[in-house]
Amino acid sequence: MYVAVKGGAAAIANAHRLLAKDRRGDPAVPELTAEQIAGQLTLAVDRVMAEGSLYDPELAAIAIRQARGDLIEAIFLVRAFRTTLPRLGASRPVDTAAMAIERRISATFKDLPGGQVLGPTFDYTHRLIEPDLGAEPPATADPLGPAPRVTDVLGHEGLVEPDAADPAARDAEPGDLTREPLVSPLPRDVRLQALARGDEGWLLGLAYSTQRGYGRNHPFVGEIRTGAVELELDVPELGFPVTLGTMTLTECQMVNQFHGSAEEPPQFTRGYGLVFGRVERKAMAMALVDRALRAGELGEDRVAPAQDEEFVIAHSDNVQATGFVEHLKLPHYVDFQAEAALVRRLRAEAAAGAAPGETDAQEAAE
Amino acid sequence: MTRPAPDPAATAPDPAPAPDPAIASRQALLRTLALAEADEVLATLGAIDPAPDYTVVRGPEVGLVMVRGRIGGGGAPFNAGEATVARCTVKLASGEVGFGHVMGRDETRAKAIALLDALAQTAAHAETIAAAARAMDAARTAREAARAAEVAATRVDFFTMVRGED
Amino acid sequence: MDNSDLTTALEGAFAHPVFDAQAAFRAVLSALAEPGTVHALPAAGPPAPLSAGAGAVLLTLADQETPVYLAPAFAAAAPWLTFHTGAPVTADPAAARFAAVTGLNALPNGLSVGDDVYPDRSATLIAPVRLSGRTLRLAGPGIDGARTLDADLSDAVLARLAANRALFPRGLDFILIDEAGAGVVGLPRTTEVTCTSQ
Structure with a gap:
């Protein structure tokens, strides 16, 4: 069962401000632009488009920047954005x-x-780290x-x-x-x-x-x-x-x-x-x-x-x-207290030498 | 290895659109405009003098188009994911209606395409826009050829070595 | 479509698409939440003889994923509807999520009433009504006790509504458009309608 919690608004707002500061990084270093991400972190952008299920390189780049490079967070942002748009139709199958x-x-x-x-x-690269990437003009044929x-x-x-x-x-x-x-x-x-x-x-x-x-x-x-x-x-x-x-x-x-x-x-x-x-x-x-x-x-x-x-x-x-894995970090105080009370009772019963009741065992399983 | 000729049935494109030449040329213009750089489209519209008198009848708006592929490349359709598309419909004071559709979220570009589609139906601007379209096609063809040449240089021929078992 | 259809299709949208659709949605929501109350709709101009009110409701509720059945008399509105909402127009009542009809006595056969698992997969009817003539007593969810509505619904229509109500949780919902103005009245499947005059 879910029990609502409230409060924490000031802490949440401050956490978001701190996130914004850390996302920006050292202010002496120029800010990343979405164009840089779309043009130079192309494969990250492609992954966000693929798993975000929305083809829009500029949008994916903005999402990656906002997510500090956490691609699953960026995918989440893209998925949320797409729910705000109407469906205009379906394409002809691509050839x-x-x-x-x-x-x-x-x-x-x-x-x-x-x-x-x-x-x-x-493929066929040596997988050696190259701190200084050059870009020779490509050959043509x-x-x-x-x-x-x-x-x-x-x-x-x-x-x-x-x-x-x-x-x-x-x-x-x-x-x-x-x-x-x-x-x-x-x-x-x-x-x-x-x-x-x-x-x-x-x-x-x-x-x-x-x-x-x-x-x-x-x-x-x-x-x-x-x-x-x-x-x-x-x-x-x-x-x-x-x-x-x-x-x-x-x-x-x-x-x-x-x-x-x-x-x-x-x-x-x-x-x-x-x-x-x-x-x-x-x-x-x-x-x-x-x-x-x-x-x-x-x-x-x-x-x-x-x-x-x-x-x-x-x-x-x-x-x-x-969503389901990460929701475990949200407050579950009441759920946990209920289970803790149950475990305390079971331990007390066990210490007293009594077998736990059938009902209790079922409750613990839920 | 001998190369069998491709099976035409397997690669046949979807049925061609109506052969009406007016439709075909309008379709070609809309394709040119959708594949052109945004700057080229806006510059073409900006060169129209006097600026057109029009009303917007729908949009400009951004929506989603479900992108379909085919299973195995040529089989039954499936939904591969969505793409953002901007669209707009305009009507000139002289009555011509224009439609603009373009991938992405650039409503200005969709509206410019719609206006050019409508203006291309007027005798006053048909030839100007057709000339601009030819220039945009040429620029695109050049961009594509330059890229294709770079890609072609990565063509590979692997040689199968004889296994040295003896 | 040819050019004359296209020209008709382009006109008659909401003057302010976002705000007018919000206002119309609120009106329909209120009408269905409080059956028997009349709510004003913003202006729309669908091709005649589809009424302004029916047009406003369709502009607000129909979209690419809601096939719409139009009574044959409203055929001229099909390109208009598809242009402005993206909704496909269907000739098959069973496929329709909305149906615009000429009156409650002229419902097509085969409209979907949903099923017990998905009662929402039913059609919503949009029909004109004259808000005078007989005095009706409405009862059910959204009504504290009973509410009175004047409307010219025949005994046959009342019998049809009663039969529809008996299907609950399945059933059709009705959005009625006041013929005299652009008001909307809702009769969801849960409303009991009886005549208290003759």
Whole structure:
């Protein structure tokens, strides 16, 4: 039971003033601007957009500054902000095949139409701390041709599971967890929505667990691509779709060995990740967890945590998680006193040699 | 490795909009304006002389658009997250109605796009705005090409080594 | 939509969208909280024959996530409604969260009354009413004892309201717009309505 507390207003106001002072840091050092954060801490901004589930780099940068760099706090700020805005509509599905490629790699297919491009990656860096970062002008080369999705290029060989067996599914109206409560079993579209806004650390740990044997699914990176896609919205008054701008996305296609089932021949199945920004680690983890959660659909035994939809999805949202964990630090004096009184009585009974009553034991469990 | 031709059905875009040339050119202008830098849009509007006489019929306002992806890239749609979008609808004194939509929270930019959309429907300004749009398209193409050239320089060819087991 | 529809659609919003919507929301809230009391609505100008009051209520309550059923007589208001509120107009009464009808004696069949788990997933009716003719006695939540309302509701309509009330917690809610002015009266599903005159 919750019991209200009151008071503390002066202390809270002063704590907020102290927070503001510490957030600002040494006044002799110039204040960070949102433009600096958006332009130079890009991947932090991308993570806040992805898990805040709101694409707006400037807003995410402001939130990071306000949160002193605590990204979960920044995500919380972004989530709170989005509740103040009306929903204008839903975009046309973005076309990742038409992405303006910034990075595109495949660990499974060496030669691809459009080439493999590393883009601005940390891969193959030496992980040596460099106090003075230089920025040489980048090299240039002749542009590459179109880069179709690897899964489309190779899908027709039949080795890789196609996108959708049922073409009518392409026009289906997806579920929306921001509007309807989550009820298991969830369709894959809703699971992907939850994973796309889920905590990167949570998904990374779960994905790692599948690799270590808890629901192993033999993954290969079919393709990872990062780049800008155009966003289009159908505007009823105009009767045609209008372009709203571009957004940077990262897409990961995992292909996974599959021995076949009663309905499906042996082939490579797929896990899918799509994340706002350049959040590659998260896109990969999302694809692994997506594939693990398809265990039931593909007739695999559900034996591992990453295959348990209820466990994975219900604990994936870091704003929910932090709210419930962190609420423990708020005053619980009455709850605790009630339990303390109970423990005192039980101890007194135990000291007197009497067995605790059934009723007391039930109370203690609540 | 031989490269099979892409399966056209797998990558087919969504159905094309109505082929009406007036709609197509208006759609193209709105795309140009949404993809242009904010300064370019405001400068184009600022160059309209005399300044247009108009009323705002909706907005400018900021809202959310749910961004949809497709499962696996080409399958059933799913909701990937939201994006902020500013929008505005204006009506010129001469009756033309303009719509502006742009990602982000810049209401001034959305209103400028709406005004240019409306002005482009008037004989007096159609050609000026079309010329500005061509310039904005060229600038954008140049920006994109410069970036694509930098990215292309990171193209990688890995060689598979023979395992030295013998 | 063609240009004439578009022009009609653009006019007739609230003069002050935020303040007028707040005032209309307050009026509807008060009307439903105290059934039988009449509250003034701010001015709106939907395409005729949809009334100004019904337009004000829709501008205030309808949005992208509330499909609206419009009686065939109000078809001309569909582009207006969608432009200003984003609400999809549906021909399927079962899908509608709001329904604007020409009168309480002309309700479409199949309106959702919600279910026992989610009684809120029901339709709210917006209908014109003449606030004279018969004397009605209202009772129920929001009414201390009984309240009197003059309105021309027929016996058939009263029977329909009684049947609706019996569905509780399911049921339709009614937002009635005074034909003579721009006042609003609420008859939520919990209100008992009986006629005390003939």
